[in-house]
Amino acid sequence: MAEYRIAEIPGDGIGVEVTKQARKALEAAAEGFGFAYDVTSYDLGGTRYLSTGEVLADSTMEELRGHDAIMLGAIGLPAVPPGVLERGLLLKLRFAFDQYVNLRPVKLFDGVPTPIVGLTPDRCDFVVVRENTEGPYVGIGGSARTGTPHEVATQNSINTRFGVERVMVDAFSRAERRDKKVTVCHKTNVLTHAGDLWMRTAEAVATEFPDVEWDYVHVDAACLYMVNSPERFDVMVTDNLFGDIVTDLGAAIQGGMGLAASGNINPGGGAPSMFEPVHGSAPDIAGQGLANPVAAVLSVAMLLDDLGEADAARAVEAAAVSVLPELGAMAGPDMGMSTDQIGDVIAGRVVS
Ligand code: NAD
Ligand code: IPM
Ligand code: MN
Secondary structure, three states: OOEEEEEEEEEOOHHHHHHHHHHHHHHHHHHHHOOEEEEEEOOOOHHHHHHHOOOOOHHHHHHHHOOOEEEEEEOOOOOOOOOHHHHHHHHHHHHHOOOOEEEEEEEOOOOOOOOOOOOOHHHOEEEEEEEOOOEHHHOOEEEEOOOOOOOEEEEOOEOOHHHHHHHHHHHHHHHHOOOOEEEEEEOOOOOHHHHHHHHHHHHHHHOOOOOOEEEEEEHHHHHHHHHHOHHHOOEEEEOHHHHHHHHHHHHHHHOOHHHOEEEEEOOOOOOOEEEEEOOOOOOOOOOOOOOOOHHHHHHHHHHHHHHOOHHHHHHHHHHHHHHHHHOOOOOOHHHOOOHHHHHHHHHHOOOO
């Protein structure tokens, strides 16, 4: 029997609430599909930081590295200055474990109301391959004369041939297994240095994938097309920051933040991949049972897929999606069920 070592970082706010539901689905999948697993829970995030001053110790990082996969809820607390946890924990893990593909499906599920009038599920099913280790996220830059009228701040976007090429190869290979279309999304008309590197890399990689057609859209137009003609996308590959932004739009199109799943993937398997909902800790609704846990459960499905448990992954996904048409709303007090109740219903439907 396969046995997996899974690390869990519930984090803060609704991260804790939705991870609990994800765990129920994982347990049901293990029972139904006959694999064993062991979860080590790591108390990291804002609450931990405020009480101990610790964000992520090197020793903890090495422990995490020893797992087959990581489940993350969300981190972030209003009382913690911006960046401390986001950079010190989340980005640190993405970078250290070289999770260079941030895979974010944008899929409209049957029976889910989308704010886009007239949009139907057959027209919206694509994945965003977000570069996850470079761009402005690297943290290179600085500030001087801070607090004076002459203050200056820089935040450099780092784009390497190596980094762009590997994410491009991932996007084209993914497209080969899907509808064979890649859309490169950037801002080559303004960010000419980085844009040129992205375009030339795309052209070179495309020659290795003759079955895959590809095109290019500027990121501003991509936002327009995601809303009015999402059927034009199959695999969208984009820069770290653009990918962050367009996938919140993708979540809204899908019906809400509580539906958008993601995987921070190390395709070579040299370090664990990390699965998390696209959303954050949502301090505005935390602690009230108002969070939709479907995104967290769908992230478990992605985790199972990554571990090679494809049947279990499909079952978890189907169970999560099955509950959506039964919710009064996709988030908040009008869902008709609490976060916990939704988690129970989903787990009860994970069948082999
Ligand atoms: P957010 O995603 O937490 O919330 C945005 C909006 O979506 C809020 O109105 C929230 O109530 C709603 N929402 C989010 N998830 C929901 C769910 N599952 N069900 C129902 N509604 C949901 O983004 P934010 O408010 O910009 O950020 C809050 C904190 O989370 C910040 O500290 C931010 O840095 C952090 N953050 C962390 C992660 C992560 O850990 N992966 C991701 C994004 C933001
Ligand atoms: C996300 C989040 C993170 C990001 C933050 C919290 C660092 O917004 O996962 O989308 O920008 O990648
Ligand atoms: Mn984001």
